[in-house]
Amino acid sequence: MTGETDLTRLEDLMLNERGFVFDPNTGESYQVSGTGLLCLRALQRGASIDEVVAQLVTSHDVERITVRCDVDAFLWDLKQLGWL
Amino acid sequence: MHRGDNPQPGASIAAAIRQAWPDAFIVGLVYNAFESGVYAAGGPDVCHAMPYPTAGLGPYLTRLAEVRAATPFDWFIPTLDAEIAMLAGASEELAELGIGVRLPDPAVLARCGKAQLPVLAEHCEVATPATAVARDVGEALEHAEAAGYPVFLKGPFYDAVLVHNPAGLAAAGAAILADWGPPLLVQEPLLGTEFNLMGLGDGKGGLLGSCALRKLIVSDKGKGNGSVVVRDLRLDEITRRVMAATHWSGPFELEFIRDQRDDCYRLIEINPRFPAWVGFPAQLGANFPAAWVEWMLQRPVRPLPQPAPGRFFLRHQIEVSGDMGQISALLDALPNSTNHDLTSNSISA
Structure with missing residues (x-):
């Protein structure tokens, strides 16, 4: 009974410019950083993890290995929330 | 019609019907002269005192006949659990009084009652405490x-x-x-987040509409003083199963806890009526009481739109003003034979 819901949970998230995130599935709300917001929006558009990392390297002028570690940590958080 | 602490649905049902039909003639039935909905702007056109359901079906029907003789009305929407438990099975007696009503079948009502809920839940493969x-x-x-x-x-x-x-x-x-x-x-007590789902059953196993909420603010009596609309397909599926099993006809509310142990919804209660928050979706274009009136009038009812997730309500208490003369009028209208104390505690929703 959970599979169908889980597949759409990331794209169902409601985001605004200030990083406010509402999960319509659970009714929970969250605040994410600007970088987190960029990640979420990219993932909602269907970007791959490599594409998300590349976008952050370009926009933040940070080494790729550092960005990759931070993105992996963020993705782990998203998995804990059932969004991935 | 009470809308203060621990509010009842009656006043919101009247307001929703008024929203759809501003000129509707609405008769409010109260147990207590201090029920605030009596005095709310846009509320009932007239109110009458009723004997408590504990007085029994006979005195209740006698009083309804008196009320209808004084202020004729066509349809009756009972809004409290104790009323519905008493009146289920009395549709014919009500029809003889000229009062139209749609009530759940007594057997279905019993299946959905607290005592038999685990059996129904097992039948529907729904978890329950x-x-x-x-x-x-x-x-x-x-x-x-x-x-x-x-x-x-x-x-x-x-x-x-x-x-x-x-x-x-x-x-x-x-x-x-x-x-x-x-x-x-x-x-057993459960730890988790509380969810409520309101719907209108079509009596054939289907739905005319539904709206699911997550409670954001819970009062010390467990009432949702603030809630947000959610959309979870699991809640829709559970509701579909309950409707298919019961062929529920009319308004209902399912109460759930999303158990933090396993993230599963557990069905806590089925209420056989509109909930106190029925006025909230009416503000968002999902007017359940109006749809129910259309249904009772055997008019075609379009499925109600589901309010958008993220819309929320906060319960907001205000002061409504009245005059002691209004209370006196309610007291005067009380039949001597029943002799109820209109200023005593009222029934809770």
């Missing part, structure tokens, strides 16, 4: 001892008290029995 039914305090003590404290102690219609030891259970059990009679229900 472990619940034992007790005829008296002694049996409730035995069940609680077997389950281990703390437990929730519930009455047949209202009241849910978390008790931590035998003394607390005995006191709470005696109070619930005095107010509502047997049975007592001993239920």
Whole structure:
């Protein structure tokens, strides 16, 4: 009974410019950083993890290995929330 | 019609009907002259005092006939659990009085009652908290001892008290029995977030509409003083199963806890009526009372739109003003034969 819901949970998230995130599935709300917001929006558009990392390297002028570690940590958080 | 602490749905139902039909003639039925909905702007055109359901079906129907003779009306929407429990099965008597009503079948109502909910839940393959039914305090003590404290102690219609030891259970059990009679229900307490789903059953196993909420602010009586619309397909699926199993006809509310142990919804209660928050979706274009009136009038009803997730309500208490003359009028209208105290505590939703 959970599979169908889980597949759409990331794209169902409601985001605004200030990083406010509402999960319509659970009714929970969250605040994410600007970088987190960029990640979420990219993932909602269907970007791959490599594409998300590349976008952050370009926009933040940070080494790729550092960005990759931070993105992996963020993705782990998203998995804990059932969004991935 | 009470809308203060622990609000009832009546005033919101009247407001929603008024929203759809500003010129509708609405008769409010109250148990207490201080029910605030009597005095709210845009509320009922006229109000009448009623005997408590505990007085029995006969006095209740007698009073309804008097009310209808004084202020004719066509349709009756009972809004409280105790009223519906008493009136289910009395549709013919009501029809003889010229009063149209759509009530759940008594057998279906019993299946959805607190005492039989675990059986229905199992049939629908829906999780529900472990619940034992007790005829008296002694049996409730035995069940609680077997389950281990703390437990929730519930009455047949209202009241849910978390008790931590035998003394607390005995006191709470005696109070619930005095107010509502047997049975007592001993239920395992669950930790998690509370969700409510309101719907209109079409009597054929389908739905005319539904709206699901997550409680954001919970009062000390467990009432949702603030809630947000959610959309979870699991809730829709559970509701579909309950409708298919019961062929429920009319308004209902399902109460859930999303158990933090396994993230599963557990069905806590089925209320056979509109909830107190029925006015909220009406503000978002999902006017359940108006749809129900259309349904009762056998007009075609379009499925109600589901309010968008993220819309929320906060319960906002205001002062409504009245005049003691209005209270006097309600008191004067009270039939001497029933002699009820209009200023005593009212029934809770």
